[in-house]
Amino acid sequence: MQENLRERILKQLRSEIISGESPPGTLYSVPALSAELNVSTTPVREALLELANTGLVEPVRNRGFRVSRPTKKQLHDLFDMRDLLELQAAKLMMDNASCDTEMLREYAREIEQAVNDDDVRAYLIADRSFHDALFAASGNELLAQTALAFRDRMRLFGIRSGAGIDRQRESVEEHYRIIDLIEAGEKDELLKLLHYHIRSWEPIFAAALEKDALRHRKKRTLES
Structure with a gap:
């Protein structure tokens, strides 16, 4: 159940980023996004960490994850x-x-x-x-x-x-x-x-x- 939730959040965020709905520079806050989606912080953080591993977002100390700007x-x-x-x-x-x-x-x-x-x-x-x-x-x-x-x-x-x-x-x-x-x-x-x-x-x-x-x-x- 938790894995399915993480996958759902991952797919949503990935779609937002690659389609341009969340342009480069957009900041994702784990607590704010968790509240918006009405879920715990764990699946949100796991989804954002996976996106960070692919280079779509980058961690920002004490703030969350920012959508990266590729060259x-x-x-x-x-x-x-x-x-x-x-x-x-x-x-x-x-x-x-x-x-x-x-x-x-x-x-x-x-x-x-x-x-x-x-x-x-x-x-x-x-x-x-x-x-x-x-x-x-x-x-x-x-x-x-x-x-x-x-x-x-x-x-x-x-x-x-x-x-x-x-x-x-x-x-x-x-x-x-x-x-x-x-x-x-x-x-x-x-x-x-x-x-x-x-x-x-x-x-x-x-x-x-x-x-x-x-x-x-x-x-x-x-x-x-």
């Missing part, structure tokens, strides 16, 4: 690692021929519905489930866990911008195409599509991150 280089490195790991997982999946495409289609429909409803949080949950299923189908548990961990560290700056919304809409058909290529056994085409599926988000996130960094620099200048 453009860190963002690029994350994309490199995702590209490497997710394509390797796809290669293994195709070699194993063990992917449950019916489950993927259900997630793809959830992604489509979330985009139609303009529900970014639902989109993120369904998209994470879709790709987690792909990783699991690789048959390499450590690779699957690592690939998912890198996805969970990705900050989706600009996902609500015009370019971000357009990219969400574009990705709907890509998820269905991924399934079709798996079923057809088209390994090379699948890898090409997954590479595009991952890297096409990078310029959107990078532009929004730079915009946020500029605002942060201006704010610090005014405060100094």
